Amino acid sequence: MPIFMDIHENLGDATEQDIKSAHQRDLAIQDQHGVQFLTFWFNSPNGQAFCLVDAPTKEAAIAVHKESHGLVPHDMVEVERPTVSRFMGDWEKNAPDIARHDDSELDTGLRAIMFTDLVGSTQISSRDGDVRALEVLGRHDQIVRGALSSHGGREVKHTGDGIFASFSYVSTAVDCAVQIQRAFGEPVHADSGDPRVRIGISAGEPVSQHEDLFGAVVNLASRICGHANPGQILVSGAVRELSVGKPIVFQDRGPIALKGFDDPIRLFEVPIDHRA
Structure with a gap:
């Protein structure tokens, strides 16, 4: 069934x-x-x-x-x-009872969704060959999966040039993103030739408006990731709101028009040294 x-x-x-x-x-x-x-x-x-x-x-x-x-x-x-x-x-x-986290705290069902994207993989392949491109992608996968393991993240899907993941806690998604960016180094210009990653995070509920599971949240995280610069972490307003009380710095980047969304979405950047 x-x-x-x-x-x-x-x-x-x-x-x-x-x-x-x-x-x-x-x-x-x-x-x-x-x-x-x-x-x-x-x-x-x-x-x-x-x-x-x-x-x-x-x-x-x-x-x-x-x-x-x-x-x-x-x-x-x-x-x-x-x-x-x-x-x-x-x-x-917990089945068939109410869902709880490992610490027995009530699980609200809300999740943080993170996308990573390895910037410039096509250029690396053209310039240095497919073997080098696969090496770079392999390093990305190793770094991201290691960070997911450290922060309780779950890989939902490999997207080809990145990884799409889910977190039970918004703050751990942010910490995971910071660990990933630190592993890749300081942000650089997209045309520098060095492999860099951009990251987008959104958060929300599992079911809304006849879409797939977390459909709207996934779409937003993907669009946010696509808007980020190499080495940058951008998050939605919901991520910021759900992080109230956490020592995380959010820098307002203003409302941004994103494809597939009728209204501009206010985005926030999390600097690599993000702790308040």
């Missing part, structure tokens, strides 16, 4: 216990509909909950919600188990 992730919004003053109680009512009747609720995430500050469910159809999963407690999801997307794990981490460890 396919699996789906849904989003319940406008939950108001609902507590963790309220959401767990609703989930238990789902579990009590799920077999009648051939459905299995796997786990769920609760974002109390935003009044949102996200359910992961194994069901023959969306309609079957929605029918359980309607019958058990009446909290019909605002949206639902079909997902694949490996993809969910790459974005969300080891969600099965």
Whole structure:
């Protein structure tokens, strides 16, 4: 059977216990509909909950919600188990109960998405040959994967000239990006010939507006990365907002028009020496 992730919004003053109680009512009747609720995430500050469910159809999963407690999801997307794990981490460890981080803190379901892009790989291949280009890309992959391992990041996909990754905490995504840039050295001009990496980070919820899992967040992170200069880390406003209280410096780079977004997006740069 396919699996789906849904989003319940406008939950108001609902507590963790309220959401767990609703989930238990789902579990009590799920077999009648051939459905299995796997786990769920609760974002109390935003009044949102996200359910992961194994069901023959969306309609079957929605029918359980309607019958058990009446909290019909605002949206639902079909997902694949490996993809969910790459974005969300080891969600099965808490199944079928509420999702929590390793430190038992409630997992809100929000994730930071990071893209890296190795700048000038085509020029390196033309100038120095394919073997050298592969060596440079291999060094990039080694640096990025080492940083991901150090900061709890999960590689979602290799993009050819970069890596697309997910983090459970925004601050660790920023720290990871800084470690990567420090490993490559100080920023230089794009035409210098030296391999450099640009990085974009956004953050947000897993389901929105009928898109793929984290569709809008992924698209934004990719566009931000494409706008960054070699050696630069650019992040969205959500990353800055979710880092309140963390000793991270954000330098306002103003609203930027990005392809695929109707309104300009305010971006912030994180300097390599980013600690306040």
